[in-house]
Amino acid sequence: NQIVIQIAAYFENDLVSAFAIGALLAWSMHSSLAAVLTFATIAASGTISANVAAALVIGATMGGAAVPLMLLSAAPRSARVMALGNLLARGTVTLVCLCALIVFAPDLRRLPFGAGDTAVTVHIALNALMLIVALPFTERLAKLASRLIPESRDAEADVVTALDPAALDQPQQALACAKRELLHMAEKVERMLVPAMSLFHDWDPVQAERIERFEDEVDRMHFEITIYVAQLRKSDLTRDQSRQAVELVAMANSLEEAGDRVALNLVSLAEKLRDLAVQLPDAGRNDLDHFHDQVVANAQLALTVLTTGDAEAARQLVAEKDRIRAQEQSLQVHHLQRLETGDKASVETTNIHQESLRVLKQINAAFSYVAYPIAEQTGQLLESRLTNPRYADAN
Secondary structure, three states: HHHHHHHHHHHOOOOHHHHHHHHHHHHHOOHHHHHHHHHHHHHHOOOHHHHHHHHHHHHHHHHHHHHHHHHHHOHHHHHHHHHHHHHHHHHHHHHHHHHHHHHHHOOOOOOOHHHHHHHHHHHHHHHHHHHHHHHHHHHHHHHHHHOOOOOHHOOOHHOOOOOHHOOOOOOHHHHHHHHHHHHHHHHHHHHHHHHHHHHHHHHOOHHHHHHHHHHHHHHHHHHHOOOOHHHHHHOOHHHHHHHHHHHHHHHHHHHHHHHHHHHHHHHHHHHHHHHHOOOOOHHHHHHHHHHHHHHHHHHHHHHHHHHHOOHHHHHHHHHHHHHHHHHHHHHHHHHHHHHHHHHHHHHOOHHHHHHHHHHHHHHHHHHHHHHHHHHHHOEEEOOOOOOHHHHHHOO
């Protein structure tokens, strides 16, 4: 007990050490709340003063913010950026509060409650202060954190291509290389599409930047596939190989358009929603979320078609294009019905809502295009329409 009293007395004159101990204990416990409750219990027993307890709590807030960054050290760059942004915000606020505690040396014993309650109160007040001070600067913090975490740590930034120049003198192998790169390109676009709708709910500059970076990669892949196939066509190709080469370029064009729609249209619409400081009404948001989920499912079906070449999957994807077109029209009607009721949120966001539905339909159509060559080869397309198996004999 005498040792504990001596340590507590030392901290009374060295709040910086108390701050450091608080941060270290919160980090080791993997919980700032657990550390705060521990300090509150010790303070309530009278072992440490209210000022020392406050320094420990301030340190715990700092140490707790370091835990997510450590746990996410192997996570995607976007997750690490958010964790670092949180650490920067909490670190700045806690250091300012520690300086204020040292410089002004307020006697917290004068507060109308005990040292234990003071520790809890400081924790609550510190988090409230974090919300007030840091919230207006979240975008700047995200940009700063993004600069501090190098791109090279993100495996997604590595340029890997399936386009083998040495295969150009072997047309069938070169076509296989181009198809693998096309599949990689489709996966990139699908990874852009999946998180895009979340920006409509909660604008995330880091996620938006990630989508834009993926779009640059998609543009590069589109260009390289086109040039690769153009070089391949200089070879002596069979009629079937020439047809496959043209189809690959056409599918790359379609996927590049889908990527453009996500990065240039959907992200811009989400940013506009943020800039206008308005929110989609619940009904409209649910419609867009459900429609987006359907388009994502079809994008994943397109990946299956590219991977397997399955005729039934291709047929289903083309049928989905027609269904999505009808679904978009139905959702547009639902939106007009909400406008007729004079719903304020629907009126404020009508342009964004309608444009988002249209863009999602276009993205779906772009992904659906990958199924057309297979559907045509298997005789499941008559001009631009699916054949009806029930009346195939009659045709």
